[in-house]
Amino acid sequence: MEPEAYSMSSGVDWDKDDPFEEQREEIESPMQRLLFEYGRPYWFSMVVGLISSVFARALDLLPALMLAVAIDAIVYDAAFAEQVPLVVLPEAWLPTTETGQFQFVVAVIAGSFAFGAIFHWLRNWGFNSFSQSVQHDVRTATYDKMQRLDMEFFANKQTGEMMSVLSNDVNQLERFLNEGMNSATRLIVMVVGITCLLFWLNPQLALVSLAPVPLIAVFTYVFVKKIQPKYAAVRSSVGKVNSRLENNLGGINVIKSSNTEEYESDRVEDVSRNYYDKNWGAIWLRIKFFPGLQVISGIGFVLTFLVGGYWVFTETAPGPFTGTLETGVFVAFIMYTQQLVWPMAQFGQVINMYQRAEASSERIFGLMDEEGRIERDDEATELEVREGRVEYDRVGFGYDDSERIIDDVSFEVDGGETVALVGPTGAGKSTVLKLLLRLYDVDEGEIRIDRQDVRDVSLASLRRKMGYVGQDTFLFYGTVEENITYGAFDADREDVIEAAKMAEAHDFIQNLPDGYDTEVGERGVKLSGGQRQRVSIARAILKDPEILVLDEATSDVDTETEMLIQRSIDELAEDRTTFAIAHRLSTIKDADTILVLEDGRIVERGAHEELLENEGLYSHLWGVQAGEIDELPQEFIERAQRRQARTEVGDDD
Known part of the structure; x- marks a missing residue:
């Protein structure tokens, strides 16, 4: 495949805006919502962190204050009891000798460090416990919401984008709830505490020291207004990088077989450069902001040193100021x-x-507030399968308003019957069965199981009654046995072996290094396609469902294995309603009813022999697989060419 073709096949526009932009625009007060919804259960640890931080920072202010006392009272022989910081204490508590006064100052300073250490420990425990707990709850709640969204949502979002939300975005919350709130509390206590102390010690000089504060407020406001959209762009670009990497690693076989490593490296470089540019834009703004803020803050220090120093050295109040300034107070300032x-x-x-x-x-909240097309009712009735009768009544469906994928599909299946769906690629076969599973909801008509509309029963009970084997076999990272028992977690080893035998998987599993305890690797990469498919079939067999859905269940096995699996499937399907999709028509020719779909409509229905006699679409498809291509009518070939030229959205079957 040429690089250009592969680029189009990825279906991703890497220059598009934030994929969660629409959801983000609907969110109001996200941080307030975070604290009230997820922080409330952990209020105790947060309160401990806040209170401890206040006391810890307050104690941090004592050493400088006591140093001022020592300088004025001990060095300059000022009245110890009349020192401003000590007037709040009973005079009887204060020592009268110089040695006692010195020891008192040392004791207060030492005590401030000792108790400060205790409060710092409590502060760290409180904020870390709070942030970690909220992070855990947010991540698990976001994942739970994500996995319950419709398949339509996943069709429109890249895996890397969703991973970015679950990982990077949630981690950003944890960092603020821990470091950010900790720092904010410390800064508030330090700024308020120091401001109060400065005004207490000398209100006139305090005005000089705090003169840059209004300018800092304006400077910070401008920074906030400029940095906010830049960070939104950074979060979006992170998702794009993750999506590209996830997409490429998932398609590594195609990349290697197409010899497109250099091309893919360039594409990764493009999205990485996009992230670099967006992130550097935010960094550059911070680079300019923080030094500027430090310079403005430093102006207060220089002014304090200049005015206070002149005041102390000349013993004369400068300019409009009045009174005296003690050396100790100046040092404290x-x-x-x-x-x-x-x-x-x-x-x-x-x-x-x-x-x-x-x-x-x-x-995060944009994703959590996402509403799907499938209405979920937690109080819906449980599905009861008595006969297994399935009815499609004038069903219509489209992935969007632009095109109908399924149009006016009606048929009935009696309990225990096997119905096969066949037709050219893009006919809508897989979509018909996905509607039965409620992976999507119908736009028109009804689907009923034993006269119960599938939309009126709980999703859990509906899917519990069904076994599904898809053409895209997926195995989870874990052992063979764990993958077979997925969805039937209480099954014992004997049941697992029996299901594997019915799926013609037992023999090859026994030959694996650790048998049923063999690790299959990510997505089952250590097994062949046919082996993965047989494990997937064993999973469905173990579930023992009332309704069985087979979507190209034997597409990845050889002809001989297919024959053995088909024999097991026929045995499994004897007493349950079964739906089967197959491109190899030989596997479904014994079905009770065969439905032939074209362009989302049923164009033929009947048994195998009956359909062959009709000489319609089914007989032509059978002729293709029988190698009778030269005998096919020109009209069929032209229609096939038109179908191949058309691109179906969301359904490749």
């Missing part, structure tokens, strides 16, 4: 102003994390 510079500069980092988390939460 210098230390607090320096401590204030970094929190103010770091405030941008908190905003940065918040914006990332908000963009991620919009994508």
